[in-house]
Amino acid sequence: SQQGEEDPQALSIQEGENATMNCSYKTSINNLQWYRQNSGRGLVHLILIRSNEREKHSGRLRVTLDTSKKSSSLLITASRAADTASYFCATDHTDKLIFGTGTRLQVFP
C-alpha cells in the first residue's frame, strides 16, 4: 500500500492563483520530499523537508510538515501556466522512498 497519498487527485486553477496540494502518510518518517513531473518526462525534485522542520520555502514553493497529523502541504504561489504538471510526495519507509499517486495540476492562462 502507498505510504503517501496526495489530495486532491486533480486541481484546476487560473494563472496568478495559489495552488495547494496535500500529502498524508501512515508511519513515522525522517523526511518528506515533493517532486514535479511534466507530461512524458521524469520526475524533478522540488524540496525536501526533514521531520524536525515545520516549514520550508523555495522560491514560490512553500512546504509545511505536521508530524502529529502525518501530513504535509505544498503551496505554489502566483501560479503560472508552466506549473502545469503532476506533483508527488515521497516519504522514506524502511530503506526506500515511497511515492504517492500524485496531484495533477492544470493552470489555465
Place this chain on the structure above:
Amino acid sequence: DAGITQSPRHKVTETGTPVTLRCHQTENHRYMYWYRQDPGHGLRLIHYSYGVKDTDKGEVSDGYSVSRSKTEDFLLTLESATSSQTSVYFCAISELNYNEQFFGPGTRLTVL
C-alpha cells in the same frame, strides 16, 4: 538534467520474450533505482542498488531481475515479458539513500 540516460526510450515486444532496459549515469552516485509508473499507482519501486553488485528488491520485484557490474550502469531485465509489465519505466539515482533522487527520461515498454 543530471547525467542519467535510459535506453531504449521506447520498446514494443511480444509476450514471453526477454527484455533488458539500461540505465547509465555519469554522476558517480552510489544508489540507483528502477521504478515503474502506471495510472492510478504512481511510482512503484522494482529494485534498487546500493553499490556495485549490491541490489535489493522493491515492492513490485516479481518477474524482474537487475544487475550492476559497474557504478555507472544498472540493468533491468524482464526474463519473460508479460502484458502486465506494459508500463513506463524510470531509473533514478541518488548520492544518499532517502535523499534527493534524479530521474532519467523514462522508457515506455509495450508488451503485446
